[in-house]
Amino acid sequence: MNFTLHIWRQQNSQSKGSFQTYKVDNIDSDTSFLEMLDQLNESLIADGEDCIVFDHDCREGICGACSLVINGYPHGQKNATSTCQLYMRDYSEQNEIWVEPFRAKSFGTIKDLSVYRDAFDRIIQAGGFISSKTGSSPEANTFPVNKSDADSAFDSATCIGCGACVAVCPNSSASLFVAAKINHFDKLPQGKIESHKRAKLMVDKMEEEGFGSCSNHRHCEAVCPQGIDLSNITKMNSLIKPY
Amino acid sequence: MHNLNSKEPTGSIEGRWDKHQFDLKLIAPQNREKYNIIVVGTGLAGASLCATLGEAGFNVKSFCYNDSPRRAHSIAAQGGINASKNYKNDGDSVWRLFYDTIKGGDFRSRESNVYRLAQLSNNIIDQAVSQGVPFAREYSGYLANRSFGGAQVSRTFYARGQTGQQLLLGSYSAMSKEVASGRVKHYSRSEMLELIIVKDKARGIVVRDLVTGKIDSHTADCVVLCTGGYSNVFYLSTNAKGCNTSAGWRAYKKGAMFANPSFTQIHPTCIPPTGENQSKLTLMSESLRNDGRIWAPKNEKDCSKDPREIKEEDRDYFLERMYPSFANLVPRDIASRAVKSICDNGRGVGTEIDGQKLGVYLDFSTIIDKDGESKVKSSYGNLFDMYESITGENPYKVPMKIYPAPHYTMGGLWVDYNLMTTIDGLFATGESNFSDHGSNRLGASALMQGLADGYFIAPRTVIDYLASVDFETIDSTNPEVLSAVKSAEHRISKLMNAPDPIHSPDYFHKKIGRILWNCCGMSREKDSLERAIEEIKSLELLFWKNIKVTGVDDDFNQTLERAGRVADFIELGQLMCLDALAREESCGAHSRVEYLSESGEAKRDDKNYSHVSAWHYDESGPTIIKEALSFEYIKPSERNYK
Known part of the structure; x- marks a missing residue:
């Protein structure tokens, strides 16, 4: 397979970026999207050029490091998939591919396709935890948890913190990310105690970090690699109100 | 030369950790803020340690190469975490988990450590549940279990196929709470390049900011490495792309012994x-x-x-x-x-x-x-x-x-019962140490060990060390600090300016990976190991002659990052082969074709090899120092799973 790639190159957060065009040839259909970029980078090294910077690590769809907007879609067009789990066989119909970083006011570009997502860490620090200390825990089976609650907590907790929800949102809102964490804890007896306070602190921090609010475009749940449901945001809103 | 003293407590094995904890020194709450601890790596072991030390009131500086601690490769562990709760009423106990782990490791681990691990396993589950880890549950609302290899009981706790993710997010959230409290100061996108030793004690690290390329020193009263394993030495592995051996390897080259490097799990x-x-x-x-x-x-x-x-x-x-x-x-x-x-x-x-x-x-x-x-x-x-x-x-x-x-490396930095390496004040926890899995790790035991080390063991032993030593004040102008920075800068400059730059870091990484996979992978043999050692020596020379790193060093340069890591993998690969060559037996994952039974099972030689091989770096070549293993409670026998 042969592709024409238009890749966003930007030297640093201060400089102005632009698309650069590259050709990659003889790509095997079992090659992953990131392996295709690896091959391009190898050819850049051979030509003595600086490689394209992009974030990635586990390459199994769970660490949340990979990002990229591919042909207009965060993590590409394939449903419920992170960029590292895309394979070139998924692009057999498209031989021209545009690759950009996640773009949002709160995600500044560091270089090329890599962005700052530290704001997510700061939102968690604001309240995304249960205030228990090491050693203070009761025996694990002391408090039974309804299986459906535990499953629902897991469905929210599965968020990988990649930021696709922000990148796709016209408001650059981090609501899905924040709501998933709030609901994960709210579904469990251990977390419920701090639910209202946690929701308020995290949402305030989200706004302070410059993320917008949710206005129900629902693009976030469509691109979420973990398929996190929009109903999380509804529940988050109900938790903030009575506080 | 160091004497390899494991510092295991004596007495009945059930009471050793309790007795030892009582013997460990404490630091009163009002004095804790006077102490500074550096934690390198914030996966399960590192994040749990940061959280626990922060809660206790110590000053912690933590570092990771990723853009957030939540991305550490612990996150990819799928199946589960063991604990001997016996919720299934199928005959499990601390003793059985202890027995299974010693036998699973083919009698090449330390009884005292493994018993302690089995004891602490239950507390880890309690801890995780109280942090909100959404483990799988039965319809009754109680925790569910499933089975893993090497055990006939069902003791594995899990969160679908994402147990590592959920446990890491638990530790990460606990750590984040301490970042917010100001007790933990965390540096993401930072890679340790050098260990700083002042008067024979680990006192800091040299770090490269991966975004700006700036090289800086950080000093403290002690350093804990929680930097994971080195399976990526094989190039193709299940590890994340960034996982590397560099922190541990820098420590090795400064005198920390490396134990059983050839014990790698496939x-x-x-x-x-x-x-x-x-x-x-x-x-x-x-x-x-x-x-x-x-x-x-x-x-x-x-x-x-x-x-x-x-x-x-x-x-x-x-x-x-x-x-x-x-x-x-x-x-x-x-x-x-x-x-x-x-x-x-x-x-x-x-x-x-x-x-x-x-x-x-x-x-x-x-x-x-x-x-x-x-x-x-x-x-x-x-x-x-x-x-x-x-x-x-x-x-x-x-x-x-x-x-x-x-997939996993049982080998790692040698540590004593206190998880301290052979350098005073340098600790190693989780996969980065060698301690608990012998020559083969059982499934669902890595998460258990990382968290036992981070939540319960290192917080006690690190504090004991801090309480036992008088620290002189040092800062960034100390000559040892300056020389460590200089050596890190020198290495970067060598990587950027090879005499005849031709090949990318990946080219060399694939080469070393292939040599090791063929000669030091699932089966090993004297002749091929000897050949591999020669090939690796030539590869090392070629690397420094032909490594090509494009871009500049004072910038976000992922090619440069990879080059530094591959250089260390090449050196480590040689030590792995030496270790595999020196161990003339088969045990666990170390399968020497000369020492297999007719049916292909590993044949141990307890008379000559019932020891840990710890390697000491010397410019003239590494030397091997042994820690003899004794089995008081579980008599070594042929591992039989038939």
């Missing part, structure tokens, strides 16, 4: 390799062996057929045949060896690489027929999806193909 159930440009291999959780049945065609002529067309009587369920009592749940080393031998005998299936088909089937049709697709989906849904997205095949319809891949 995990039996991974998606087989497909070709030259593949960048990593993906694990399919061991939990799949609860319900999946492993088989290969009985006849070579069937190997190219669609597996669904191969008749039941023409299938060889070889693990069930060879090991009737543990069957598909034999430990990883045993399963991997069996899969390899089937493929070596020409009965592999799937893509042919170098003239050999590398794969066997992992088949769920029996359980799907019995319980239905939806039951299988609820247990393994995400793993099946992952398999399908990588291979393009639907495992509900066609059996998965699997082949062993490098």
